[in-house]
Amino acid sequence: MTTAIRQLHGVLVHAAVLALVLLMLTPLLYMLTMSFRTGTEIAEHPLGLPTELAWENYTRAFASMNYLRSVANSIGITVSVTVLTALFGSMAAFPLARNSTPAARIFIMLVALGLATPNFVTITPIFVIFRDLGLLDTYPGIILAFTALNLPLAVFFYVGFIGSIPKDLLEAAKLDNCSDWQIFWHIIRPLLGPATATLSLFVMLMVWNDFTYPLLLLTDREKFTVTISVYRFVGNQNIQPDMLFPAAVLGSLPLLVLFVVFQRRIVAGVTAGAVK
């Protein structure tokens, strides 16, 4: 091939792949453009750009979804779960990575079982336990449920990480009369930064977007997370596009903004986490 043809070939291949990727993004663009069109406009011309921006779609969705409140709920629940999962997970992982007693081995086996168990296996009793303990429809309840769901991953993750910390470092601290807690808090915890960042990304994504637990464990509108308020606002009968699309945009907005800003780190983190 001459250089000119080779160059043309290269441009064509790039353009074709780019077109393919943009094709994959059309549902997103569809969601965005539809969200600014009125119901009658969509009924008359199902495809097309908005003739003028129907902001009233957004003001209605914003108010009926109790949007700010639900965003605040999602943030509160997500942050609490992430902190508790990281703290409890790293604490438990410390002795599990250092000891090979039968108790430690049983604990690790339980954690492995927890990793494979879908939450549908435990959903019935969790509902019963929550009802009996008065945890239904409370923040502590749903936070604990999510923490339990993510703890196996956290323990597993941290055990691998703490196991790779040189033994000598911890032995030296022990000789200096550090207590186990001091070793954990002053030596191990600062080293766990990168692991915690990756783990937190996983946990945050999972908790923020989860649908099942809020659907089953929350009924009070004031406690709804973003996901569930989108679901309740749009409903499941006779779906109206001028309600569906603005709600969908508002529902994905917080994470999409975060993603646009931190996309490289998020993709790298989630992939690295999966690979480990």
Next chain:
Amino acid sequence: MLSRRSFFLFTLPASIVLGLFFVYPIALTLQLSFTNSTGVGEADWIGWRNYERIVSRDRYPEALWTTIKFTLVVVTVQTLAGLVLAALLHRLPAIRNFCRAALFTPAMMSFVVVGYVWQFIYSPFSGGLNSLLRGAGLDDWTWGWLGDPDTALYAIALAHIWMFVGYTTAIFLAGYANIPDDIEEAGRLDGASSFQRFRYLEIPLLAPSFTINVMLSTIGTLKTFELPFIMTRGGPDGATRTLSLEIIDQLFGNYRFGFASSLSIIMLIIVIAVAFVQNRYLRKRELR
């Protein structure tokens, strides 16, 4: 090595949370599965009757078969599509990062949003897909995608694949990053074409990424509930009723807590068996 006391104290918070919301619930699920509990009042021990019911009615094996079909389609298509996309992007460094992020974007959204948007895309009259087909003069191709039992499950599978194919691609690209440059270079010097390198060098070297992708997507799709629940409620005619959807329906639609528990136990056994077999088979394959 930590003292017994430290071991106990450090694992205490995790033990309480896992004990109360994981170990105890699993034991309770097992126990409930042998009762006719409705969630309130006393329940009777009914032995294996729940399990006999699962086996004897067509409805439940069908839900299992629906789940398996969905998993097979999603895992196969998503893995292959992710592999091809990664192979293309690996060869096009100029647009690699942009495309990886673009493909990954749907994975940042929730099932609720993706479910609703695709439900409308598939809707018969003003939906995006049929409108597009009509606009292209393909009126004969328009279809009630979610209303036809023959297409509904595959329509949902497509939405699911769309949501996660970027994730699969990103994992394969991470696998590509681990392939040493000189191996690719050697292949090139030996005159291997781009496709030959893909087939005989890259695919074998990507085996660990295959394992991760197949296992992650299998576990994710075997328990799938959200998209069928939002898009079709398990319909039409039960064509999209997966095992998880059946569990939720029995639990919150019929208040059959005992029966829902027996379905949960079946699900646990299947998921663990599949994870175990896949892990063994795929790891062995990696060594070759």
